[in-house]
Amino acid sequence: MSIVTTAQAVPSRLFAIYAALFESETGEIKDRIEAWATPPSLSGRGADDDGESTTTLFNNTLQEARRIGLVEDIDDKLRLTADARGGGKKVRDSEVYFLDYMRRTLFDPARALETQQSGFMIALTWFLSSSPLRPMNFSEPPQVGMRAQIGDHAPKTELTSLNRYQNFLYWARYLGFATIVGGRDADDQNAxxxxxxxxxxxxxxxxxxxxxxxxxxIEQFLTRLSGIFPVFEKGSVREDYEAMLLIPVPDPGQRLSITTSIALQRLADRQRIALTSLADAPTRILDFGSREGRVSHVALRA
Known part of the structure; x- marks a missing residue:
């Protein structure tokens, strides 16, 4: 099981448990945490939008929180692990520490393997290799297209159903890798x-x-960025994913994906970074779909 395969383990529910325990450094009795999550009038009933009882939602979310190393059981109490707390104290912004822990866990290949979360980075690499110029349908599972790209490796992403795909998208958005737009169209269809x-x-x-x-x-920039998020170019997970492709990536080591190229250009447009191409310096090709650019250096701007 993982945050992708456990339907209840969406960001808001895992963070709700984290935030409650963040405010209590000595821990809280499990029944009290469960009572906060499942009021007596709702407990055991299909009160959630997903049609599941709130007790089931809490128990399955808590099980994933344990698996990922967020919480531990001490006597009759639940408590954040020291690693998950990260030195944070109550009254501070608990979500900052929660995000830091999730990123350190999900994007460290060894930790991801230990906590059964490896599929998330493979799925995210597939997602970032797609083109933002062709937005995906939130309500259509990607198995067919994915299998055409990586064949029998597709199950490694864990995106084997619509529910898992949508769970993955919620996490990708929460962690800063996706944008979800639109609502329902005139025919009340999910658009x-x-x-x-x-x-x-x-x-x-x-x-x-x-x-x-x-x-x-640019090469040093990519090395450092992929050291933090191995799903980007030069990252270990990116390289493993590209080795799975039935049709190899064109110009490997030379061209950045459309997704990475547009993201860097948007940051440059916001004056967060500067992209330059110096004569005689090694460059990477920026792919914008209808046009290309080149970059040899990336500079941080105030």
Whole structure:
């Protein structure tokens, strides 16, 4: 099981447990946490929008919180693990610490394997390899198209049903890699679309990427970025995924994906970074779909 395969383990529910325990450094009795999540009038009934009892929602979410290392059982209490708390104290912004822990867990290949979350990075790499110029349908499972791309490796993404696909999309959006737009159309059909959009994730990583200097050759920039998120170019998970492709990536090591290219250009447009192409310096091709550009250096701007 994982945050993708456990239907109840959406970001809001896992964070709700985290936030409740974040405010109690000594832990809370499990029944009290469950009571907060499942009021007596709703407990055991199909009170949730998904048609499941709130007790089931809580128990399955809690099970995933344990599996991912967020909480531990101490005597008759639930408590955040020291690693999940990350030194945070109550009254502070608990979501900052929650996001930090989830990123450290999901994007460290060893930790992801240990906590049974490896499929998320493979799915995210597939997602980021798609084109933001062709938004995906939120309500159509991707198995057919995915199998055409990576064949028998498709189950490694864990996106084997519509429910799992949507759970993945909620997490991709929460972690800064996706945008979900739209609602229902005139015929009351779900018209939501999903766009690969890692701008927030890259922007959040900029301080670490530029920790030792504000101007980096593009290869060094990619090495540092992929060290934080191995789903980007030069990352270990990205390279493993590209080895699965039935049709190899054109110009490997030279061309950035459309998703990465557009994200970097958007950050440049926002004055967060500067993209330059110096004569005689090694460059990468920026792919914008209808046009191309080149970049040899990335600089951090104020």
């Amino acid at each position: 939501r679309r999903v766009i690969p959009d890692p701008v927030r994730a890259i922007e959040g990583a900029l301080p670490a990427v530029f920790a030792e200097g504000n101007d980096l050759p």
